[in-house]
Amino acid sequence: MTPAAVQPSAAERTEAPVGAPAVEAVGLSWTYAGRPRPALQDLTFRLEPGRVLLVLGPSGSGKSTLARALAGLVPHTLPGRWAGSLRIGGLDVASTPSRFLGERVGLVFQDPDCQLVMARVDDEVAFGLENRGWPRPEMRARVPEALAEVGLGGFELRATNTLSGGEKQRLAIADILAARPSLLVFDEPTANLDPPGMHDTLAELGRLARRREHTIVLIEHRLEAALPLADDVLLIDDEGRQLAFAPADDVGRTAVSMLERSGAWVPRAWRGLDREPAVAATSVAARDASGTEPRPRQVLLRASELGLDYPSDESGPHCALDGISLTAESGERIAVVGPNGAGKSTLLFVLSGLRRPGRGSIGLRAIAAEGEPAEDLRDPARLRSREVASRVGLVYQDPELGFVARTARDEVAATELATRTRRRGRVDRPPDSDGVLARFGLGQLASQDPFRLSQGEQRRLSLAALVLKPPAVLLLDEPTFGLDRRGTESVMLLLDELRESGQAQLLATHDPRLLPRCDRVVALDRGRVIFDGSPAEFLASPPYSPAGPWRDAAPVGAPVPEPAR
Amino acid sequence: MSLLPAPLGPVRPDFLTRVTPAARLVAGMTWLVASVVTLDPVVPVRLTIAALVALVLWSGLPLRRIPSRLAPLGFAILSLTALSILLSGANADRSLAALVQLGPVRVTGPAVSAGLAIGLRVVVIGLTTVLVFGPSDPTRMADSLVQQLRIPDRFAYGTLGAMRVAPFLADEWTLIAAARRLRGIGSGGIGGRIRDIGDRLLVMLVGAIRRAERLALAMDARGFDSGIRRSHFRELRATWRDWLTIATALAIAVAALILPR
Numbered sequence: 001m002t003p004a005a006v007q008p009s010a011a012e013r014t015e016a017p018v019g020a021p022a023v024e025a026v027g028l029s030w031t032y033a034g035r036p037r038p039a040l041q042d043l044t045f046r047l048e049p050g051r052v053l054l055v056l057g058p059s060g061s062g063k064s065t066l067a068r069a070l071a072g073l074v075p076h077t078l079p080g081r082w083a084g085s086l087r088i089g090g091l092d093v094a095s096t097p098s099r100f101l102g103e104r105v106g107l108v109f110q111d112p113d114c115q116l117v118m119a120r121v122d123d124e125v126a127f128g129l130e131n132r133g134w135p136r137p138e139m140r141a142r143v144p145e146a147l148a149e150v151g152l153g154g155f156e157l158r159a160t161n162t163l164s165g166g167e168k169q170r171l172a173i174a175d176i177l178a179a180r181p182s183l184l185v186f187d188e189p190t191a192n193l194d195p196p197g198m199h200d201t202l203a204e205l206g207r208l209a210r211r212r213e214h215t216i217v218l219i220e221h222r223l224e225a226a227l228p229l230a231d232d233v234l235l236i237d238d239e240g241r242q243l244a245f246a247p248a249d250d251v252g253r254t255a256v257s258m259l260e261r262s263g264a265w266v267p268r269a270w271r272g273l274d275r276e277p278a279v280a281a282t283s284v285a286a287r288d289a290s291g292t293e294p295r296p297r298q299v300l301l302r303a304s305e306l307g308l309d310y311p312s313d314e315s316g317p318h319c320a321l322d323g324i325s326l327t328a329e330s331g332e333r334i335a336v337v338g339p340n341g342a343g344k345s346t347l348l349f350v351l352s353g354l355r356r357p358g359r360g361s362i363g364l365r366a367i368a369a370e371g372e373p374a375e376d377l378r379d380p381a382r383l384r385s386r387e388v389a390s391r392v393g394l395v396y397q398d399p400e401l402g403f404v405a406r407t408a409r410d411e412v413a414a415t416e417l418a419t420r421t422r423r424r425g426r427v428d429r430p431p432d433s434d435g436v437l438a439r440f441g442l443g444q445l446a447s448q449d450p451f452r453l454s455q456g457e458q459r460r461l462s463l464a465a466l467v468l469k470p471p472a473v474l475l476l477d478e479p480t481f482g483l484d485r486r487g488t489e490s491v492m493l494l495l496d497e498l499r500e501s502g503q504a505q506l507l508a509t510h511d512p513r514l515l516p517r518c519d520r521v522v523a524l525d526r527g528r529v530i531f532d533g534s535p536a537e538f539l540a541s542p543p544y545s546p547a548g549p550w551r552d553a554a555p556v557g558a559p560v561p562e563p564a565r
Numbered sequence: 566m567s568l569l570p571a572p573l574g575p576v577r578p579d580f581l582t583r584v585t586p587a588a589r590l591v592a593g594m595t596w597l598v599a600s601v602v603t604l605d606p607v608v609p610v611r612l613t614i615a616a617l618v619a620l621v622l623w624s625g626l627p628l629r630r631i632p633s634r635l636a637p638l639g640f641a642i643l644s645l646t647a648l649s650i651l652l653s654g655a656n657a658d659r660s661l662a663a664l665v666q667l668g669p670v671r672v673t674g675p676a677v678s679a680g681l682a683i684g685l686r687v688v689v690i691g692l693t694t695v696l697v698f699g700p701s702d703p704t705r706m707a708d709s710l711v712q713q714l715r716i717p718d719r720f721a722y723g724t725l726g727a728m729r730v731a732p733f734l735a736d737e738w739t740l741i742a743a744a745r746r747l748r749g750i751g752s753g754g755i756g757g758r759i760r761d762i763g764d765r766l767l768v769m770l771v772g773a774i775r776r777a778e779r780l781a782l783a784m785d786a787r788g789f790d791s792g793i794r795r796s797h798f799r800e801l802r803a804t805w806r807d808w809l810t811i812a813t814a815l816a817i818a819v820a821a822l823i824l825p826r
Contacts, residue, residue, distance in 0.1 A: 068782075077785045102788035113733070114776055115783035117726050123704050126798035131788035133796045143798070161729075175787065354743040389749040400772060401737060402744035404764065419749040451771055465748070 020090040022183055022215035023047040023070065027084030030065055030074055038240055039065040042084070045234055045245040049089075049182070052209045052216040052229050054248065057236035058263035058484040059456055063219045065240070067187040069093060070217060072101035088183055102132060106176025110188040110482075112168035115175075121147070121163075122156040124171060125178050132179060146178035147171075150204055165340050166197030170204055184208065185217045191482055194340045194510050198222060199549035205229060221484070223267040237262040263486025298374050300365055300472045300504045301328040301392075306350060307359030308527075320346045321357065322527035328473060328504035330367060333495070335515055335535065336508040338524035339544070344508040347524065348475040351506070352394045353380020364391045367472045367502045386419040393471035397478040399462035400451060408453070408461055409433040409446040416468040431468050440464040440494060456487035463494045470498055476507040480514060492517055512550070515539060579625030580806065582700040587713035588807030592814035593697040599818035600689045606678050609685035611821035616692035626699045638691045646684030650676050703728055709801045719790050726780050730773075737772055741765045 024046045031038040039062040047053050057063050068074040075082045076098040086093040089104055109115045118124040125143045134142070147153055150170040155163075163171060169189055176184060186205065190198040202225045209216055209229045220226040227233075227248060235243040235255050243262075244255035251270065260266045308321040321343050328334055336344050349355045351362060363377025380392055396402055405411040412433040437446050440460050445453060450461055459479065466474065479495070480488040492514070495505060507514070515521060515535040523531035523543050531543040542550035581589065596616070600609050620626065653676035655661060661673040698706065707725045710716040742765060745751050751761050785791070 071786045073782060073786055077782065097792065098785070099788060099791035099793050102786075102791060107786045109779070109783055109786075111779065113730075114779040117722070117729065117780070117784055117787075119702060119704050119725075119729065123798060127789075128787035130795050130798055131791065131793065133793045135796060136798065136800060139796070139798050179788075349743070352743070352747060354746065385746055385751060386749050388747055392747065394744065394747050396740060396744065398772070401740045401768065402748070403768060404745055404748060404750045414750060415748045418751075469749075471747075 020049075021046045021087070022049040022051070022089060023053075023217070024087045025084070026086075028069070028086050029081075029083040030062075030069060031081045032065075033079040033081075035080075038062075039080075040069070040236075040240040041242075043234075043236075043242050044084075045232075045242070047215060047217070047232060049215050050212045051231040052218060053232045053234060054226055054230035055217065055219045055234045055236065056223075056259060056264055056266075058238045059482075059487055060454060061236040061238050061262070061264070062240035063236060064187050066236075067107060067185045067217070067219060070183065070185045071105050071107040072096070072098040073107075076101075099132075102128075102181075103179065104181050105183045105185060106179065106181040107185045107187065108169070108172045108176060108189050110191040112165060112172060112192060115172055116160045116168060119159055119161070120156075121152070121158045121160055121171060124160055125174050128175055128179050142178055146174040149177055150174045164197060165193040166200035169193060169197065169201045173201075173204055173208075182214060183217070184214045185219075187219050188221065188482075190220065190222055194338075195512070195549040196339055196544075198225075198510075202226070221265045223265055227267045227269065235259045235264075260485075263484050265485045297329045297331065298365075298368065299327050299329055299377070300367065301326070301351065301506075302363045302377055303327075303351060303360065305360035306347070306357045306362070308346065308350060308355070308357050319527045321350060324360070324524075324527070324529055326351075326522060326529070326532075328506060330472075330502040330504055331499055332520065333499065333505045333507070333518045334520045334522055335518040336506055336522050336524065337510070337515075337538075341526075342524040343527040344524055345477055346527075348394060348477055348506065348508055351380075351473070352392050352475055353383065353388065354394075356381055364473060366390045389415050389419050389469050389471060391471055392473045392475065393466050394475045395462050395466075395477065395479060397481050399458040402462055402465075403450045403458075406449060407447050408437060408442055408450055408464075411450050411461060411465050412436050412468065415465065419469060433468075436464050436467045439497075440467075441490065456483055456490070459483065459487065459491055460494060463491065463498065466498060470501045470503055472503060474498065474503055474505045476505065478509055478511075479507055480509070480511055488513070512539065577625045579700070580623040581619070581696065581810070582625045583804075584700075584806045584810045585713060585801045585803060586697070586701050586706040586709035587801075588803060588810050589697045589700070590710075590714075592811045593693045595811075595815045595818040596689060596693050599822055600686045603822065604679060604682050606682035606685060607826055608821045609682060609689045611824075612689045612817070613685060613692065615817050615821070616689065616696060619696055620692065624696060624700055626695070631695060634695065635691055638687065642684045642687045642691075645687060646680045648680075649683045650680030653679050655679065705799065705801070708797060708799050711795075712797055712801050713803065718795055722784075722789070723781075726784060727777065730776050730780060733776065734769060734773055737769055738765065741768050 025043045028040060028043040029038050030040045043066070055063050055066060065074060068078065069086055070088065070093075072093055074080065075094055082094055088101065091101065091104070093101065116124055117127050122143050125146055126139050129139045129142065144153065144156060147155055150173050152167065152170055152174060155167075155171075160168065160171065172189075189205070190201050193201060202222065205216075205218065205226075206229055208214060218226060218229065230248040232245065233248045233251055234245045235251070235258075237243050237258065243258050244251060246252065246255070256266060256270045303324060303326045306321050306324040307319070310320050324343075324347060336347065338344050346355075350357050353362065353364070362380055364380050364383075365375050365377050368374040378391070380388065383391065394402075403411060404414050410433070413431040416431040434443065434446055437443050440463065442457060442460060442464060445457065450458065453461060476495075480491050483491065488511075495507075499505060507518070515538065518535055521531065521533060521535050521538040522529055523538065525544065531538060541547065544550050584592075596612050600612055620631070621628065650672060651670070653673075655673050655675040656671050658673065658675075661675065663671045664674055664677065665672040703725055707721040711718055711721045745761070745765070751757070
């Protein structure tokens with residue numbers, strides 16, 4: 001099938017130079033030391049200079065391992081077993097010391113905060129050049145050039161930690177461009193960014209791709225933006241095996257359906273229109289109409305006029321939250337969106353009662369049992385520790401920070417055990433952790449250490465831990481961050497299940513693909529609510545300026561991924 | 566005070582900011598040595614005065630911020646001084662007159678002077694650290710240590726990278742505590758508290774190690790420590806200012822030790 005979007009950008013490109021292939025893999029396999037199964041199995045492909053390769057595959061398919069191999073980190077820095085061969089511009093990766101590879105390959109990682117080394121922008125760009133022993137006059141000339149190439153001219157003396165997410169990622173690109181490598185590798189460079197940062201970074205990638213000066217390997221799950229840049233695609237399944245390597249406009253239907261079955265995000269252009277699933281009717285109104293909403297609706301969270309100031313510094317006082325009012329009713333799912341720094345995470349933290357707002361008030365209540373009157377709304381900061389758990393829960397973007405036990409089984413039982421009231425003369429039954437784990441697809445992992453689970457499993461466990469004692473209001477920070485289609489879908493299904501109890505859910509998210517699965521969107525900007533309405537309204541005219549990044553990122557009219565089968 | 570060489574905020578260019586960090590370090594060492602080789606409280610008093618003069622006249626540091634930076638050290642200074650006075654052997658010497666006599670507690674003049682000497686030494690250490698680390702950013706410090714004192718790259722820039730991620734740890738500590746409270750975890754009692762802190766530390770450590778691994782990988786991907794001799798973007802070379810600073814600091818240290826009272 002031929003995605004129409006590929007044509008225009010391919011047409012404006014010049015022909016790639018002829019020569020040795022930029023990348024040539026023959027039967028490439030890699031197994032990390034101590035792992036039973038290979039991360040990559042038998043990859044064979046050939047990428048010509050100046051072309052852009054998009055690598056697609058589900059979580060755990062070895063995409064990042066391939067990026068590391070291209071940069072020589074595998075096998076030179078990380079231990080493991082290597083088989084087959086990988087050549088970059090004719091150089092054999094396994095037998096070439098990494099200092100010679102470094103001249104040819106540049107790698108950009110997904111988390112800007114874990115790849116910037118220096119405190120100042122010019123030092124940061126120079127770091128890679130210093131490592132390669134560049135003479136000082138050449139570095140002095142090259143650093144401003146590289147910064148200008150990514151639109152950061154004049155940023156030389158800025159502190160790296162004052163840059164926005166998009167700026168940090170462009171700086172990381174300048175870092176690798178500085179050494180003039182011929183192969184650029186991007187490992188999900190937009191995964192940690194908000195829509196403006198993502199737009200920014202993808203635009204930079206687009207410019208690089210059109211210049212045709214570099215060969216580019218791109219691992220990216222924002223497919224609607226990435227696919228049009230690609231000349232070739234490499235599809236990998238969940239066991240690190242190659243499903244296909246082909247020109248982007250000539251991928252076989254079989255390969256695509258295999259990729260889809262493995263749980264990866266698949267570009268919309270590749271999915272036949274006949275297979276486009278309908279939007280799941282999950283809004284409160286729809287469930288009310290169908291009579292499946294068992295309880296009367298009640299307000300579980302009411303926040304009025306919340307205000308919070310950051311401590312003031314040289315540049316004056318900052319408002320983190322500025323007059324935010326918000327209610328959430330039982331069974332309601334609200335998306336909280338906004339650029340980085342808009343106050344989303346701070347708002348969740350304040351709503352949970354863990355941080356007192358400077359101004360305004362918050363009320364929370366537990367879900368009333370059938371036939372019982374609802375309790376008064378209570379200030380979360382005044383609740384005792386054992387009363388909090390049934391009223392509000394908070395799941396972080398990094399689920400590890402919330403783990404409290406050494407096995408998955410204990411993790412699920414922890415809250416129930418800690419808050420259970422002991423009654424004299426009665427032996428309490430142990431909580432049914434294993435049943436919950438089984439329902440969440442974690443049955444095999446009950447005795448595993450939560451820290452050893454995969455990213456997707458950790459996310460599911462963090463939700464499973466809320467099942468036995470479900471909080472009335474669940475606050476989630478980027479609950480699907482970094483997950484593939486299957487992972488995202490399973491998290492959303494689990495949230496649906498948790499909501500059955502009448503739970504209200506607030507999720508802070510950058511992923512517009514989730515919005516159709518929410519009842520309301522609350523959009524923040526600089527600590528204020530600038531929009532509170534339906535997802536359809538939000539996607540039709542995003543309240544941000546420029547609105548482009550928010551609209552482009554949104555699959556308007558397209559549903560969230562269909563359930564994994 | 567944070568002993569990490571964290572910048573104190575905007576520093577205006579001044580004499581000491583132009584001195585290379587390695588020279589400031591060597592100069593500071595002379596004062597530290599001078600303040601520990603004698604028990605005479607006069608030496609740390611003189612050095613404290615000298616340090617304050619240097620701080621105000623030549624450091625370029627924002628003076629407003631220094632008291633808050635030194636405040637945590639204040640507690641250590643006070644408790645150390647008090648303990649040294651109370652536990653001094655001189656108190657047991659019956660031939661000395663007691664300054665204070667409260668039941669079994671007896672404090673003599675020499676005990677007070679010895680205690681003050683110890684407390685003032687900590688003051689000198691604190692002020693000297695500010696003078697050494699305050700006037701320049703950590704990157705310049707690392708560059709200077711590598712270029713002038715031949716400290717290994719891996720150590721200097723590895724530490725620099727670690728310092729960049731250190732602020733995240735403080736945030737994570739709060740988030741971990743918050744998550745536990747919301748889940749009703751955390752038992753009372755001293756034993757429970759200690760266990761609680763242990764659990765939180767473990768979670769933080771796991772995160773810190775992951776972060777460090779990722780940063781190390783990113784550094785390696787950019788050719789760090791790959792067997793090539795590193796060059797330097799910022800060149801630091803000793804100037805007359807450096808030698809003047811070291812010579813002056815040494816002269817002050819010697820003077821503080823040998824000048825008659």
